[in-house]
Amino acid sequence: RGLKKYFPITGGLFGKVQGQVKAVDDVSFYVKKGETLGIVGESGCGKSTTGRLLMRLIEASDGSIVFEDKEMTSLSKNELRKTRRDIQMVFQDPYASLNPRHSIQQILEEPLIVHGIGSKEERKKRVREMLEVVGLSSYHARRYPHQFSGGQRQRIGIAKALMTKPKLIIADEPVSALDVSIQAQVLNLMKDIQQEFGLTYIFIAHDLGVVRHISDRVGVMYLGRLIELADGEDLYENPLHPYTKALLSAVPVPDPDLKRVPVPIVGELPSPANPPTGCAFHTRCPECMDICRTTRPKAFEINGHLAACHLYSK
Numbered sequence: 001r002g003l004k005k006y007f008p009i010t011g012g013l014f015g016k017v018q019g020q021v022k023a024v025d026d027v028s029f030y031v032k033k034g035e036t037l038g039i040v041g042e043s044g045c046g047k048s049t050t051g052r053l054l055m056r057l058i059e060a061s062d063g064s065i066v067f068e069d070k071e072m073t074s075l076s077k078n079e080l081r082k083t084r085r086d087i088q089m090v091f092q093d094p095y096a097s098l099n100p101r102h103s104i105q106q107i108l109e110e111p112l113i114v115h116g117i118g119s120k121e122e123r124k125k126r127v128r129e130m131l132e133v134v135g136l137s138s139y140h141a142r143r144y145p146h147q148f149s150g151g152q153r154q155r156i157g158i159a160k161a162l163m164t165k166p167k168l169i170i171a172d173e174p175v176s177a178l179d180v181s182i183q184a185q186v187l188n189l190m191k192d193i194q195q196e197f198g199l200t201y202i203f204i205a206h207d208l209g210v211v212r213h214i215s216d217r218v219g220v221m222y223l224g225r226l227i228e229l230a231d232g233e234d235l236y237e238n239p240l241h242p243y244t245k246a247l248l249s250a251v252p253v254p255d256p257d258l259k260r261v262p263v264p265i266v267g268e269l270p271s272p273a274n275p276p277t278g279c280a281f282h283t284r285c286p287e288c289m290d291i292c293r294t295t296r297p298k299a300f301e302i303n304g305h306l307a308a309c310h311l312y313s314k
C-alpha cells in the first residue's frame with residue numbers, strides 16, 4: 001500500500017544529490033492466495049523495483065508491505081530471513097543467477113543450507129525431487145550451468161525457487177530471455193507447478209501477451225505508477241486507460257474477425273528522473289485534456305476495474 005521507492009540522483013565532483021528518480025511512486029495492490037497477478041510495463045516503469053521491494057532486497061522509501069498479516073517493512077533481520085523461505089524469486093536471466101562454478105546439486109541445496117533445512121541426505125533427495133518436478137532428471141544434479149540450454153537453466157532457476165517450499169513466487173520476466181518456442185513450455189511448467197503446490201505468483205513482464213494466459217488479474221505500470229488493474233479477461237477485452245489500449249493494440253490478435261484499431265504510442269518514454277506533471281502519460285496520450293497536464297489522476301474504480309485516468313473521474 002502506498003509503496004514508494006525514490007533513488008537519489010548524485011553527480012558532480014562531490015557526488016551531491018541533484019534530484020531523485022521516483023522509480024515506484026505510490027503503488028497499491030493486493031494478491032490473493034493461489035492466484036497470479038501479472039504486472040506489465042515498458043522497461044524503466046518500476047515493475048522490477050516493485051518486485052525487489054516486496055522481497056525486501058531493497059528498502060522502500062515509504063509504504064506498507066503485508067504478507068500473511070505480517071508487516072514486512074518492520075521485520076527484524078532474523079524474522080525477515082524466516083519469511084524469505086515463503087517468498088522466492090525467479091529472475092530474467094537464469095545464467096546470471098546460477099553460479100557457474102557450482103554444480104546443480106550445490107546451487108539447488110544452497111537455499112536449504114541458508115535456512116538450515118534438512119540433513120545432507122534429505123537435501124540430496126529434495127534436489128532430485130525438484131529436478132524431476134521441473135522436467136529434468138536426477139542425474140543432472142552433478143552437472144554445471146554451462147551444460148544446459150537457456151530453457152533448462154530457467155527450469156533450474158524455478159527448481160531453486162521451489163526448494164524452500166515457498167508460498168509466493170515473484171517471477172521477474174522469467175521467459176523474456178528465451179526463444180518464443182521455449183517460452184510457452186516454461187509458462188506451462190509454471191502453471192502446472194502452481195496447481196501442484198498451491199503457489200501464488202506475481203508475474204512481471206514487459207509484454208501483455210506473455211502474461212495473458214497465466215494471470216488471473218493484470219496490473220499495468222507506467223513511469224513508476226500503477227495506471228490500471230483489472231481481472232485479466234476484463235483488461236484484455238475492455239481496457240480503460242489509453243496507455244493500456246495502446247499496449248494492447250500492439251499485441252497480435254489470433255482472431256482475424258476481431259480487428260483492433262492500432263493506437264501507436266507516440267513520442268519517447270519520458271525520463272523517470274523528470275516525469276511529466278499531472279498524468280505521467282499526458283505527453284503521449286491521444287485523449288489528453290487540460291486537467292491531465294496539471295493534476296495527477298487518482299485510481300477510479302468501475303466494477304472492480306481500476307484506472308488512474310481523468311476520463312473516468314465522472
Ligand code: SF4
Nearest residue numbers: 279282285292309310
Ligand atoms: Fe490521457 Fe488524461 Fe487519462 Fe492521462 S489522465 S491517460 S493524459 S486522458
Ligand code: MG
Nearest residue numbers: 043047048173
Ligand atoms: Mg526489469
